[in-house]
Amino acid sequence: MWRKLCMAVCLVGAVWGGVEASPVDPQVVFIAHDVTPDRARARAQPYRAYVDVSMQSAPDSASQLRIRPLWVGGRGSSTRGSLALDHRDEGDRAAIDILERGFTLTLPGNDEGAVLHPADLAGWQAASGPSDARFLALLRLQALGLRPVTLPAAPQLGQRLTHLERGGDFASLATRMRVRALTPEIVLLDLEFEGDGLSGHGRQAVRRQDGRPLETRLYLTSRDGQATPETHRLYLVDMATEPVLDLEHALSPPxxxxxxxxxxxxxxxxxxxxxxxxxxxxxxxxxxxxxxxxxxDDGSALDMALAFDVLSHHDGGRPHIVLRADGRPAARAPHVVFMHLRDVQLLDVEGQPLPDATPTVTQRSFRVHAGMRLDETRVSFPFRLPLTVSESTLQPLSRIRLTADTRVxxxxxxxxxxxxxxxxxxxxxxxxxxxxxxxxxxxxxxxxxxxxxxxxxxxxxxxxxxxxxxxxxxxxxxxxxxxxxxxxxxxxxxxxxxxxxxxxxxxxxxxxxxxxxxxxxxxxxDRRTLTFDDIRMQPGERDRDAAAD
Structure with missing residues (x-):
């Protein structure tokens, strides 16, 4: 029993372990951020998101990092995630537009501090409220794990680096780094932060060639004037590295x-x-x-019934997709099949891609097993749709086709x-x-x-x-x-x-x-194609649909 349990927990890493450090721009980054107020019996407030991160040129020798949310998780009944935004509501439509345009982190070429602001600043100022200001404040902390690090041409093990910022989002901030490990593609750093109202430490892995972060853990304490001091635990990872950690529990393993x-x-x-x-x-x-x-390795099919459903959102937002797998796999197949997702297509009844609904693959490590029920509201859902997708966009959806590699x-x-x-x-x-x-x-x-x-x-x-x-x-x-x-x-x-x-x-x-x-x-x-049919279709309709494929 112990052997089976431990193998089931750990084998995602054995099957799809590895490091991809080559440049991918834009980066798709997962962010886990727990915030705990410094008071008795305070509970951590979890924030989870996927963001699209890309570098842009800027005037005056500066560079800019564009951060565009792909998905923001809801946090219980008190805070709504991106799927809860209702396209029929004028205020929610404005929020969707602001998120879709993203945020810009300006990185000056001198010792001036970095500044994060919405790309649509006028729209933000017109529509934002207290919860939006809170969102922006947390994103500024998260950006500490997104911005590139300036590395020496030939970093040495144990080498110490210091970066001082004056002004910007943190008034003054000193970041002290020590090179703790090196590989041909990656530099691993120990980090220490000290500034006005902010201190902490962490670990970070960055690409040698451009200093772009690949994986970051941060432990920060913020003291912002009259606000209650808070402790922040953050984990950020470039999804191109194919993380083997269960992202559902990235900060708090069960x-x-x-x-x-x-x-x-x-x-x-x-x-x-x-x-x-x-x-x-x-x-x-x-x-x-x-x-x-x-x-x-015999070419046998998985022999599982794959289907999807589209469920109404409890908060009036866009209906969300649920992927399902039922039935037993083929006799010689394992009960869990580990896949590496390559591509996703949302198709109508004619087999054509839905317009304005191109998915972004976020979680390439994908497990298929009998009884699977994977909801779009979960961190582990393998792809994300544009925030602009509405209920009417999904109405023609007839089939979801996943192209994936599996190891045989x-x-x-x-x-x-x-x-x-x-x-x-x-x-x-x-x-x-x-x-x-x-x-x-x-x-x-x-x-x-x-x-x-x-x-x-x-x-x-x-x-x-x-x-x-x-x-x-x-x-x-x-x-x-x-x-x-x-x-x-x-x-x-x-x-x-x-x-x-x-x-x-x-x-x-x-x-x-x-x-x-x-x-x-x-x-x-071995390249495989997985087709998820609409669970609401009658068998006769599904057969005719498959025959036309």
């Missing part, structure tokens, strides 16, 4: 799931040898058989490796031998975009080559136990940190092992 890994590693048989036979079992998978989560697997070979030995078949696999009762199998995460590769599992064996009882724990890059953000040293590492570029399989045995039998599998990406 302890009952994510702490399982830490708790098990801190207890026998992983922390110390154990003689309790209940902790160990043999692996029933025979050589030549795929793991339960692997999709066989085939058996490669078994390889016995003696105690203290290493694999001679896979250079990406390293075994750490701790004792005759403990071993760790490490595998480098594949680079994003790789069309093929190898995956390895392991079982311990005795001197006669027989498999022996063991306990196993998969620790992927998505594993993220609860951390203390209040100090820089205790903050969780970024997913792009080189220390998290490896997936681990921890192995503990009851009897001493003479070695490991490695099970090597080969995988390749």
């Amino acid at each position: 302890e009952d799931v994510f702490n399982v890994t830490a708790e098990r590693l801190a207890a026998p048989p992983f922390s110390a040898r154990s003689d309790d036979p209940a902790l160990f079992a043999t692996d029933p998978i025979e050589a030549g058989t795929l793991e339960a989560w692997m999709l066989l 697997y085939r058996w490669d070979r078994a390889e016995p490796v003696p105690y203290c030995g290493q694999s001679t078949h896979s250079a990406d696999t390293v075994i750490e031998w701790t004792s005759p009762y403990r071993a760790t199998l490490r595998q480098a995460a594949p680079a994003a975009g790789d069309p093929q590769g190898r995956w390895t599992t392991a079982v311990p064996i005795d001197a006669a080559g027989r498999e022996i009882a063991f306990s196993q724990l998969f620790v992927g890059r998505a594993s993220d136990a609860a951390s203390d953000w209040r100090t820089l040293d205790a903050m969780p590492l970024l997913q792009l940190d080189p220390e998290r570029a490896v997936d681990r399989t921890e192995i503990a045995t009851h009897a001493p092992m003479a070695g490991l039998r490695l099970r090597h599998y080969r995988w390749r990406t």
Whole structure:
């Protein structure tokens, strides 16, 4: 049971792990922002959004960052998200227009501070109220994790950088940075902020070639005059990096799931040898058989009924889309299929794209499973529609077509490796031998975009080559136990940190092992088309529609 649970939690990282650091402009960035007032029993107020970020030239040697919201999540009954905006309401239409035009962050070429303002300043001033001013104040804090960093031509490990700003959104702000890690494409920084009414720290990964942020964690304290001091926890990530963290819980992992890994590693048989036979079992998978989560490379279809629904919004806003999957997958297919989304099309009954409704893919890692019900109001929904899409725009919607890659697997070979030995078949696999009762199998995460590769599992064996009882724990890059953000040293590492570029399989045995039998599998990406039909259509109509496709 433990093996299946941990594999289910972590395998998104194993399947689609990797880093894409090449320039993508505009960037699609996910923002998670929790705000906690500094008073007794205060609860965090969550803000979630996807934004489109692009660089623009500006006069006087300045540059501009254009930030355009793609989706803003609602926060309970008190605050409305972007889907709750009603195109029939004049005030909401004005808000949609302002959000669609976006916001501009001016970055002066000297030590003057950055300034964020709505692109449609006149429209903002005419339509904004207290809640809009609050939105803009939070966006100014979020922009600290969006603006590019000026890097030296050849950054060095441990190098310290300082950026001073006078004026701008924060009056005066000193940002002190230390280079904590380097890769050929990425510079990882530790950050410290100190300014008028603002202080804090964080971690950030930026591209070497242009300093554009790829992933950021910030812990900030704001003190704005008469307002109550607030604590801000922020997580921002460029979705082109294909984050493996569950974005629904980017700031507050559910302890009952994510702490399982830490708790098990801190207890026998992983922390110390154990003689309790209940902790160990043999692996029933025979050589030549795929793991339960692997999709066989035989061209078979998923054989699941895929459908979508369009539901009315409880607050009078635009109806939202729900993707559904029902029925059991094909007999040899896993219960969960991991997809990498490439393209989305919203089609009418004639198979033509809906006008003015071109989707933006936001969440490329996409899981399809029986019983799936994925609502457009959720962070994990895979695409976003323009804010200008109205109920009438969606009325002709007949079919949603997703083009995606999935990894399909085939058996490669078994390889016995003696105690203290290493694999001679896979250079990406390293075994750490701790004792005759403990071993760790490490595998480098594949680079994003790789069309093929190898995956390895392991079982311990005795001197006669027989498999022996063991306990196993998969620790992927998505594993993220609860951390203390209040100090820089205790903050969780970024997913792009080189220390998290490896997936681990921890192995503990009851009897001493003479070695490991490695099970090597080969995988390749396979392009699939998933068609979601309108759930309200009658079977006869759906059949005629499919025949015309």
